[in-house]
Amino acid sequence: MSLLQVRDLVVDIPTEDGPVHAVKNVSFDIREGEFFGIVGESGSGKSVLVQSAMGLVPAAKTTGEVLFRGENLLTLGSEQLRRKRGKEISMIFQDPLSSLHPQYTIGWQIVEQIRAHERASKQAAKARAIELLTKVHIPDPASRFDAYPHQFSGGMRQRVMIAMSLSLGPSLIIADEPTTALDSTVQAQILDLLAEMQQESGATVLMISHDLGVMASVADRVMVMYQGNRMELGESAEVFSNPQDPYTMSLIDSSSFSMDSRPVISVADEAPADNIVEVSDISLSFKQKRGEDRTVLDHISLDVRRGETLGLVGESGCGKTTLARTIAGLIAPSSGRVSFDGRDISETTGRAWREQRKKVQVVFQDPFGSLNPKRRVGSIVGDPFRIHGVASGKDRQRRVQELLEQVGLDPEHYNRFPSQFSGGQRQRIGIARAIALNPELVILDEPVSALDVTVQAQVLGLLDRLQKELGLTYLFISHDLAVVRHMCDRIAVMEGGRIIELGDPESMYRSPQQPFTKKLLAAAYLDLPERVTEEVAR
The missing domain is CATH 3.40.50.300 (P-loop containing nucleotide triphosphate hydrolases)
Structure with missing residues (x-):
């Protein structure tokens, strides 16, 4: 039926x-x-x-x-x-941040949905919400009930959305x-x-x-x-x-690919001459409404070498996106130091900070959450030119359309709104905006996670070409180990807010040292259809 x-x-x-x-x-x-x-x-x-x-x-x-x-x-x-x-009928959307209200706790939002459709007391609705958070594997659900969406990683926000979708037992x-x-x-x-x-x-x-x-x-x-x-x-x-x-x-x-059969993306040929970023013993804790503070970053030290692509991998919620945002200066660490070109970014203020923003750009994991839904794509991608006074009028429009074409979008779609693009297309809009001012460091937070396999290779190839042409340095965050292996010069593995392993891709894949790294590698081999498996075997 x-x-x-x-x-x-x-x-x-x-x-x-x-x-x-x-x-x-x-x-x-x-x-x-x-x-x-x-x-x-x-x-x-x-x-x-x-x-x-x-x-x-x-x-x-x-x-x-x-x-x-x-x-x-x-x-x-x-x-x-x-x-x-x-x-x-319930829906689990691709972009969880656009569906979760930033000013309300995730627990309140689940309870509000239950009580909007059913006669349930606050206590009963809360108990059901905590049970749902447990089912979708949110750690310590009773205390995280009072957390806000921005305190969750992208993957954890998606699990919250799944909990909400299941809350009323839909058909x-x-x-x-x-x-x-x-x-x-x-x-x-x-x-x-x-x-x-x-x-x-x-x-x-x-x-x-x-x-x-x-x-x-x-x-x-x-x-x-x-x-x-x-x-x-x-x-x-x-x-x-x-x-x-x-x-x-x-x-x-x-x-039809395995880790060993994906196209290899070439990286910089010469050894990096110096460090563009130095992270020295940083830690970061978030205050909770109840109980002890939650440690997100735990005494991390790391360097990013000029001209390289450094990969950052780990499970959702391990702190990799928080670390990247700390490097970008979007979040201040509780302790420790982050230096860019030898200068402590915490000491950067005024005009120097404005110049710093031109040097570091971010492509966010959730493209829709970082694109203003009420503005047209041409205006969004053109913002870096406008804010920094680089181009105006027809010249700005021309440069924006060139950027759209570079990332595989139709330049004639200059006047469309973000909602008129697919998730993968919105991610390419984010990439176009990030590279507009030729930054020195680009932080790529799951840049191809929203793209299908036929588009992934094109975008990775684009990133590789842009790195060579513009002299870019990449901090590449991903849960796709096959992509990280072929894109990165070095890989840092994170677990529980710590970096537990760091090395070149081939050594790490041939001989991982940590049990968690071995677990990540084992989980990366997903079952493919029989026909696909046979073709890979050939």
């Missing part, structure tokens, strides 16, 4: 450059209790399809039918849809790239959790992903999309082992 039936769905999104035909006459059914997957490249229309069906793209012109238990969602008013969402769970922000060891836990919830409650799961390895391991059936069209639909095992459409074949071929 079908829980959801989509019939001839068409979604057009109006823009100043004309309508974007995001979804084109797509039809499919989702059966009660199954795990249904939608895969495709960034920009293929998979997220727009689902969000439009749920009434979450108000500007979109949508036709066709979306029948949930026989009721057409496209004909419902906003209040009727609101009652459906959360209680009967349909829509997961839009739910594991994109998670490292390989946590990714498996989240997928197991979704499967566990499905078995316990009989819920149906609709999952959107560009990761074919993940989708092949969890989905009962899968639909492949490209440029708004349905290319293929069938049993997951059949689609991945015997694809019928050439596009599906190309997607699988793009996923």
Whole structure:
């Protein structure tokens, strides 16, 4: 029996450059209790399809039918849809920071959702919220109940979103790239959790992903999309082992790699002459509402050599993003010293600090959270030129459009808003903004985590080329060990706020010294479809 039936769905999104035909006459059914997957490249229309069906793209012109238990969602008013969402249909979004209110604790937000749909006391709702946080593997959930979203890593924020989506026991769970922000060891836990919830409650799961390895391991059936069209639909095992459409074949071929078969990205040929960053015994603790302070960084010392790419890896919540933001001067350490070009950044003020901001730029893990949704992309990418008085008028527009083209976007999309781009495209907007002023150090916080496999190599190649052309130094944060191995000159492994291992990639992969490093390497080998595994073996 079908829980959801989509019939001839068409979604057009109006823009100043004309309508974007995001979804084109797509039809499919989702059966009660199954795990249904939608895969495709960034920009293929998979997220727009689902969000439009749920009434979450108000500007979109949508036709066709979306029948949930026989009721057409496209004909419902906003209040009727609101009652459906959360209680009967829940969503786990790709960008958790854009869905969590920064001024409220995560516990309050879960409790508020429960009490908005059910008659439950604050105490009962809180108990259920803590239970949910435990299920999604939030450490010390009772004390973290009172923490704010900015006190969580990107991966932990996504786990909070999963807890919220499960809070009301919905019949349909829509997961839009739910594991994109998670490292390989946590990714498996989240997928197991979704499967566990499905078995316990009989819920149906609709999952959107560009990761074919993940989708092949969890989905009962899968639909492949490209440029708004349905290319293929069938049993997951059949689609991945015997694809019928050439596009599906190309997607699988793009996923046919192991750690040793990915394209090698070349790095700087000569040894770095000096250190651009020196981190000396820094520690950082956050105050908690109740109990002891929580230590995030614990006596870290590290240097970043000029011209190199230094990789920073570890599980979600280990402190790697916090360390990067401390190096960038966005967070002050509780103790210790961070030097840039030999100067303590804590002593940098006034005009010198303004110049320092030109030298260090960040590409954030969550692109939507760092892009103002009310401003156009041309204005966002052009901000560095405007703020630092580098270019104005037509010259600024020309340089912005050149940047958009450099990162693989259409320069004619200068006037679009961030919401009109896919998650992967928004990440490329962030990269364009970061490189605008030719900085000396670029901190890349999961720069390709939102991109499908066919785009990843292009962006990594772009970063490699920009490093050579502009003389950039990269601090590269990632949970994808295969990417880090081929991008980085050195790799630092973090666990529990400490750096536990540091060395060159090949030595670390051949002979890891720490048990946690061995665990990370083992978890990086995800199960791929049988056909893919056979091709890798060849």
